[in-house]
Structure formats: C-alpha cells, structure tokens
Amino acid sequence: MIIEIENIKYYFQIKGVGKPIICLHGFSENLSTWNLLKLEGYQLILIDFIGHGKSDKPYSRKYYSLKVMIKHLNKIIYELNLKKYSMLGYSMGGRIALAYAIAYSNEIDKLILESTSYGEAGFINRLKRRRKxxxxxxxxLKDGIEWFDDYWSNLSIFESQRKLSKSITDEIRKRRLSNRTYALSNTLMCSGQGKFPCMKSNIRKLSMPLLYISGEYDKKYRHVGENFKKFNANIKHETIKGVGHNTHIEDPNAFIEVLSKFL
Structure with missing residues (x-):
C-alpha cells in the first residue's frame, strides 16, 4: 500500500489484527526484514523509509533529513488514523523511533529499540562520525552497490550472521543490492549517526515503558543498552544469547519471546 506525503510516496504493509505497532527497519534494509515477526494480538505496520525498499528515492537531499523523516512518519501515522500505538525500531530505525518518541511522546504506548544508538556524545565524536x-x-557512489554489500556484510557487528542459512543470507543480500547508491549516500549524509543529535538528556524525560534489545555478541550495543538503563528507570534491557547486531533475524523465536513478554 502507498501513502503520499508532500509528493513523496511511502510504501507500507499491515499484518495481523490487534494493538498497532509501527516497525522501522535499519539502514540499507526494507520492511521485509520483519517477515519472520509474528505477534498474536498485535497489528504490525511495516514502513519503508524514504530512499529504501519501495518508497520513493528522490535525488534531493532535503527529504532525507531527520526533521523531515520524523514529520513524514507522523503524517503517515495520522493518515492511518492511529491515536495510540507502540513503536519498534532496529538500528537506524531505532534511532528514528527514539527521536520520534521524544517528539510525540504522548502518542507512544510502548517503545522497543533493537541494537540502536542515542547519538554520539560530544562535538569531536560527532565530527569524527560525520566524516566517517x-x-x-x-x-x-564511486564503487557501487555490490562494493557496498561486500563492505557492509563484512563489518564485525554482522560476523555472527555468517552462521545463518544460505536462504536467509541471500534475502539480506537481496535487500542490500536492491538499493540505489545515491539514496544510501543521501541517507548517510543527512540522517546518519554523524548528523544525529545526542539524545542522552532527552531519554531521561521519556515516561513510556521502553525495552532495549541487544545481542550477546554485539559488545558495542550491549554497552549502549546498559547506558539506556542508567538514564531512565523505565527502561528494561534484554540481551539475546548467541546472536549479534540483528537479533530479530538471527534468532526470531527468541526475539519474539522477549518482545511478547515485554508487551
């Protein structure tokens, strides 16, 4: 299904019946990353971000800014006539979900963040990340989408995915290769971690129940999850054993169990 916001077409799917949960995918992914997610009594609303999946991929960078992404996401949810809903975000989608929950905290029932950041702390750290x-x-842009797929899949945070079945790794690769180079480039430059503001102080103000999920082998984001707990007593941190960065794909059953218990 398609919703058009300010001349940008967004693709989304709705699965299941019950309480609504907005599901937001990671960088270079799309909504099919949630194919294995099934939650009894919940309606999953899966959205392709701008520049990803079947949503529009404009050349203009102005549409890729965090401000515009948050505004358009809210307009999509308004078009779907949702008043109260939960939100689930993985990696980049988790950062967007966090920023969204801070902006529209009165609308969020529960917030679930998987392997995500609250933003680089300190001007120097943000500058270094922006350069990266x-x-x-x-x-x-220079080396192409196949180069990106090879580079991205060999990052240390995805090392544990090498034990997955070929059918699953082929699906992950298919999603990456379906991207346009300029759209990924625009996303990194306009809403990547280097451009994302540090939201540590804002986390303290969140009042909704919040679950942070990390993988046992993902040391960086396990540490980030512990920091989230320090910032806000409402936050629960669960670590799934035997997996890395993408817990919902590496062990979907364990992910569903943790998520269902929280919900």
Missing part, C-alpha cells in the same frame, strides 16, 4: 559517514557515502 561522508567517506562511506562517497565510496558507495
């Missing part, structure tokens, strides 16, 4: 994102954006 810019260099990657340039490399994607």
């Amino acid at each position: 994102d810019l260099n990657l954006a340039k490399s994607i």
Whole structure:
C-alpha cells in the first residue's frame, strides 16, 4: 500500500489484527526484514523509509533529513488514523523511533529499540562520525552497490550472521543490492549517526515503558543498552544469547519471546 506525503510516496504493509505497532527497519534494509515477526494480538505496520525498499528515492537531499523523516512518519501515522500505538525500531530505525518518541511522546504506548544508538556524545565524536559517514557515502557512489554489500556484510557487528542459512543470507543480500547508491549516500549524509543529535538528556524525560534489545555478541550495543538503563528507570534491557547486531533475524523465536513478554 502507498501513502503520499508532500509528493513523496511511502510504501507500507499491515499484518495481523490487534494493538498497532509501527516497525522501522535499519539502514540499507526494507520492511521485509520483519517477515519472520509474528505477534498474536498485535497489528504490525511495516514502513519503508524514504530512499529504501519501495518508497520513493528522490535525488534531493532535503527529504532525507531527520526533521523531515520524523514529520513524514507522523503524517503517515495520522493518515492511518492511529491515536495510540507502540513503536519498534532496529538500528537506524531505532534511532528514528527514539527521536520520534521524544517528539510525540504522548502518542507512544510502548517503545522497543533493537541494537540502536542515542547519538554520539560530544562535538569531536560527532565530527569524527560525520566524516566517517561522508567517506562511506562517497565510496558507495564511486564503487557501487555490490562494493557496498561486500563492505557492509563484512563489518564485525554482522560476523555472527555468517552462521545463518544460505536462504536467509541471500534475502539480506537481496535487500542490500536492491538499493540505489545515491539514496544510501543521501541517507548517510543527512540522517546518519554523524548528523544525529545526542539524545542522552532527552531519554531521561521519556515516561513510556521502553525495552532495549541487544545481542550477546554485539559488545558495542550491549554497552549502549546498559547506558539506556542508567538514564531512565523505565527502561528494561534484554540481551539475546548467541546472536549479534540483528537479533530479530538471527534468532526470531527468541526475539519474539522477549518482545511478547515485554508487551
């Protein structure tokens, strides 16, 4: 299904019946990353971000900013006539979900963040990350989508995915290769971690129940999850054993069990 917001077409799917949960995918992914997610009594609303999946991929960078992404996401939800809903975000989608929950906290019932960041703390750290994102954006444009797939799949945070079945890794690769180089580049430069504001102080103000999920082998985001708990007593941190960064694909049954218990 398609919803058009300010001349940008967004693709989404609705699965199941019950309480609504908005599901947001990670960088270079699309809504099919949630294919194995099934929750009894919940309606899953899966959305392709701008520049990803079957949503529009405009050349203009202005549409890829965090401000516009948050505004358009809210308009999509308004068009779906949702007043109260939960939100689930993985990696980049988790950052967007966090920023959205801070902006529209009165609408969020529960917030679930999987392997995500609250933003780089400190000007120097943000500057370093911005340069790293810019260099990657340039490399994607220069070397192409197959180079990106090879580079991204060999990052240490995805090492544990090498034990997955070929059918699953082929699906992950298919999603990455379906991207346009300029759209990924625009995403990195306009809403990547280097451009994302540090939201540590905002986390303290969140009042809704919040679950942070990390994988046992993902040391960086396990540590981030512990920091989330320190910032806000409402936050619960669960670590799924035997998996890395993408817990919902590496062990979907364990992910569903943790998520269902929280919900």
